[in-house]
Amino acid sequence: MATATTVEPTRRDFLYIATGAVAAVGTAAVIWPLISQMSPDASTLALASTEVDIGAIPEGQIVTIKWRGKPVFIRHRTAKEIAAAEEVNVATLPDPQTDAARVQKPQWLIVVGVCTHLGCIPLGHAGEYDGWFCPCHGSVYDTSGRIRKGPAPKNLVVPAYSFLTDSKVKIG
Template identity: 70%
Template structure:
């Protein structure tokens, strides 16, 4: 026959068992937490995750190079003539077809990663037959929208993730 103590009322032993388990769980968590926390990226990595560019001092027609994640980023303040020329290119003339509108958030601002898609060189701005970029290493020529037009590069200059945070600031990354 079962006694009333064994059926439903907690005993001192039940309390000690639960308390010991709770203290053990807190102890394990306090040991494991530093091991998990050390896997988070350090402050310098988080700082490199995005960069803010002040575009208020970039003149029309000027290209500014900034660094993001160790890569050069070209920010080009395009002229109306450059925008018109970029929009007028038929897609069937492009090796890596992309409309100008798909590569820019605002027509007057082009933001691209400044690394040639052929072998990773850094192209020179305001160069080449299309007044875009010219890679002197192997002769790749990009237009004012960063699209490959001549040479061995297989793809357009890459457009990074960016957004306009104000009328004068762009956040890249």
């Protein structure tokens, strides 16, 4: 009849296990800083979003703030500007987009202030449509930031934003 025999652990078995454990801890200690350094810096995370108090912006004015190193235009539109933006026949636009698709609240337009042609900064309350005019190459944007004339291929970019309160907006 067969009998079961158990083998007693030896000192060599203990050394194999201990060596493996030390190697695993050493590998983790070396890899951890390498993975950790791939995380964004705190100053970068701080630039990821910004909160702006829009309660002090009078109707009809444009305020420029900086977000992620780019200018962002916040325009408090008048009823006349809103009506003009909503009346446009979207089919006639080079980059068709309705005004409602570009704003969350009709009186507030928030766009990145960089011309989509060559990256210039357009001038506000300028141009044929009283929106923005890029003096470098003549691109004309309306009060909704949509390209109307000129070489720019796209509308001014609308960043991700949300209204925290009626007078505070978070961009990013």
